[in-house]
Amino acid sequence: MNAEANPVPVVRKGGAQSAPAGSVPGLERRRLQSYLAILIGDIAMVLGAFLLGGWIYLGSEGAEMGLVLGQIVLPVFLTVALYNNAYSLRTLQSWEFGAARALIALLISSAAVVFIAFYTKSSRDFSRASFTLGIAFAAFMLPWLRAQMRGFVRWRCGARVTNELVIDDGGPPINLAGAMQVDARKRRLVPDASDPVALDRIGKVLRGCDRVIVSCPPERRHAWALIFKGAAIAGEVIDDTIAELDALGARKAGGHGLLLVSVGPLGLRARAMKRAFDVAFSGLAIFALSPLLLVVALLIMAEDGGPALFVQRRIGRGNTFFRMYKFRSMRVASLDEEGNVSTARDDQRVTRIGAFIRRTSIDELPQLFNVLAGDMSIVGPRPHAIGSQAGDKLFWEVDTRYWLRHALKPGLTGLAQVRGYRGATDHESDLEQRLGADLEYLNGWSIWRDLGIVVATIRVLVHDRAY
Known part of the structure; x- marks a missing residue:
């Protein structure tokens, strides 16, 4: 086997690799060979799938028709596949990604052919059963091919598909798994634009690399940046800012x-x-629960003659205040406007009807009007009072990331609540658990997740930490 087909061996040091003395062989030609091999394989799979589908349905005559159908689908498939990254660097790194892109291209091309055949009234000339079988076989054979090509890609390009190099020039230490490592001082690599010999020495080390990262002091970043721009490679300079x-x-x-x-x-x-x-x-819930809302309001007022609602300033979206509604569960004289004192078990401030509505979460139902007004959402991080504390610290004193949770509207329920993180925050860990769940929710929103949280909320409406 020739030298180009074999990547230059490297010596591993921890998670990185020690770069060889000279330049490394470039992988661009080998990647092109891999793309071409996969492309030819895809063509064979599509034509073979339709040929097989026609033969199974109508025998040798059907095989000929199936081949014609494959030739009709193939140009559209290849066009879509080229545009949807079915032949890209990521497909060499992950056969699953490549298989998924190939299947998407197959579905789009099949739909396009059916659409065109329908409007040109030419669908009667082809067997729909053969076409369907061809699509089904292709949907199986294309992912199978991508999985089998893993060995070929590894043989041609190695495990990483790209050559990454880290140059240590006296900056912060960095260790990237699989990347080659170079000590600039040992190699006498000096980014001096006025010294052609120094530039030649660096250029020989960079030759064959797809991406180069340099860790150097701030005063040498500009010099390295100039060199990378002239090296025709992807170059990066570490900046911990x-x-x-x-x-x-x-x-x-x-x-x-x-x-x-x-x-x-x-x-x-x-x-x-x-x-x-x-x-x-919220609109449907208010309509459906209106009799319950009315009865609860009357019971609260009947117990001590005070108002049915408790209105408190809470922190909402964008770290701005809004007025949040709750059914009043405490005696009027004991209301805590700023939320400085968390409610404790057997709290003497809580009324008899208040204890029931807190235990069953009915006290939160007026927030449906906050949702309807746009101050809140059905699902989101729960809004907190300004004076809320975890242990003896205000919430934002425990973790400065606390303010990040207000990037979305506060919710009537949330991921933290369905995981059981609710009630009094006697310890800093109580807040940390809730904050972690809130930030997780912000980073992974979907409407299906909201629906799942709403369903899960039903299980925690009555809970032992509601007092």
């Missing part, structure tokens, strides 16, 4: 570099979907 700010991206504007440090957790379509669900659910 990005990690400190948890930056999401970067851009240039007005002659300045700008770091993107935050975006809303939901896009416009997701917000519209969530709001539509909130309005529909």
Whole structure:
């Protein structure tokens, strides 16, 4: 086997690899060979699937018709596959991703062919059974091919498919699994744009690399950046400011570099979907529960003559205040406007009807009007009072990430509640558990998850921490 087919051996050091003395063989040609092999395999699978489907249904005559159907579907399939990344770097790294993209291309191309055949009235010339069998066989054979090609890709490109190099030039230590490692001082790699010999030495080390990362002091970042720009590779310079700010991206504007440090957790379509669900659910719930709401309000007023509702300032979306409604469960003289003191078991401030509605979560039902008004959502992080404490600290003093939970509207119920994190926060860990669940919810929203949380809430409406 020739030298190009064999990647230069490397010596592992921990999670990284020690780079060889010279440049490493580039993988671009081998990746192209892998793409071409997969492409040819896909063509064979599509044509073979339709040939097999026609033969099974109508014998040799059907096989000929199936081959014609395959030739009709194939150009559309390849066009869609090329545009939906079915032949991309990620498909070499993950056969599952490639199989999924190939199946999507197959479904789109099949639908397109059926659509065109219907409107041109040519579908009567082909066997629908043969076409269906061909699609079914192709849907099985394409993923099978991608799985079998793993060995070929590994043989041609190695385990990582790309060559990554880390240059240690005196900056923060970094260890990337599978990446080659170079010590700039030992290799005498100096980013000096005025020294052609130094640039040649660096260029030989970079040759064959797909991505290079350099860790250096701030004063040498600009010099390395210039060298990377002229090396025709993807080059990165470590800047821990990005990690400190948890930056999401970067851009240039007005002659300045700008770091993107935050975006809303939901896009416009997701917000519209969530709001539509909130309005529909809260409206129907208010209508259905109106007799219960009226009876509870009358019982509260009848017990001590005070108002039925307790209105408290809570922290809502964007860290702004809103007025949250609850059925009053405490005596009027004992109301805690700022929420400085958590309710304890057998709390003397709680009325008899108040103890019942708190235990059954009925006291929270007036927040359906907050949802309808747009201050709250059915599902989201629960809104807290300003003076709420965990142990002897205010909530935001326990963990500064506390303010991140207000990127969405507060909810009538939430992920933390269905996991049992509710009631008094006697210890800092009580808040930490809730905060972790709230941040998890923000990072993985979907309408199906909201529906699942609503269903799960039914199981925790009555709970032993409600007092």
